Amino acid sequence: MPILDIDALRTFVSVVDQGSFAAAAGRVYRTQAAVTQRIQRLEANIGRPLLRKVGRAKRLTDDGVTLLDYARRILALHDEACASLVGTKVTGEIRLGAPDDASETILPGMLRRFATMFPEVRVVIHIARSAFLMQSLKQGEIDMAISTRDDPSHPRLRLRTAPTFWLSAAEFKLVRNEPVPLVMHDEPSLFRSIALDALEKAHIPMRLTHISGSLSGIRAAVRAGLGITARSIETLEPTFRVLGTADGLPPLPDVSLYLYLATLNAHPTARQLFDSLRDSFGEPD
DNA sequence: TGATGCCTTTCAGATGATAC
DNA sequence: GTATCATCTGAAAGGCATCA
Secondary structure, eight states: OOOOOHHHHHHHHHHHHHSSHHHHHHHTTSOHHHHHHHHHHHHHHHTSOOEEEETTEEEEOHHHHHHHHHHHHHHHHHHHHHHHHHTOOOOEEEEEEEOHHHHHTHHHHHHHHHHHHOTTEEEEEEEOOHHHHHHHHHTTSOSEEEESOOOTTSOEEEEEEEOEEEEEETTOOOOTTSOEEEEEEOSSOHHHHHHHHHHHHTTOOEEEEEEESSHHHHHHHHHTTSOBEEEEGGGOOTTEEEEOGGGTOOOOOOEEEEEEEOSSSOOHHHHHHHHHHHHHHOSOO
């Protein structure tokens, strides 16, 4: 049975997260050649390919997808163990902002991680849209924010990058040659911009049938079969389905989720927490 | 279509850890 | 102290995408 090396797993996860060996090399403080060799050794150790070439890019094989899930959990547990042994005691209260989508997906895992690493820190959670969270962050109203906004002016670390999908109710059918009915957030909204931009570039007519200020409102309208929306895969429900090019819709770009630290009035506890997370996630970008 | 740049892979040599 | 092994770096070569 192969024994998985922590450094090799971290390199593997970095390659997947960064999308290239060169970028991953910077994350793991090794040269590009060393990253190639680590991945090759990992694949040789397991006896199966984890990545396959698609042009210049890399794609995960089925085994790669399986290992990635385990690798993330192994690394998280490893980092928690290290933090616990190092024993840096962090106390206090931090105000953490998160968008609707993240509150149901990435946030629970992050809160669990916070609680394990820093059991004495009290977290006050603010749920709001990414754009509004960034405003609150700028004004020092919250200490940290999970956001899809790309704002390099604040210290940040990338939590993950995920594809964006067209989603509709299972029974919903797009009518060819008629404007695509859209269910979207009101402005400002990254997913709205992405969707409208993609449709415009593809010269596909559309109409905004329902606009909501909340994710639950969008879900309700999509569930009712009133239109389609563009969101990350976490928004997918059992009663939804994913639409794509076969339905005449253009592909959508990936969206990154960042954790930001306020530059104004950030509580020292938040800074400690952010630094600890940065150490376990890698350098901010 | 060729030039260019970026990225990955391969190779040779260096270095450090371990076993004897 | 020496041999062996694992892993690293840096250089070179080749593949692929982009652009004029």
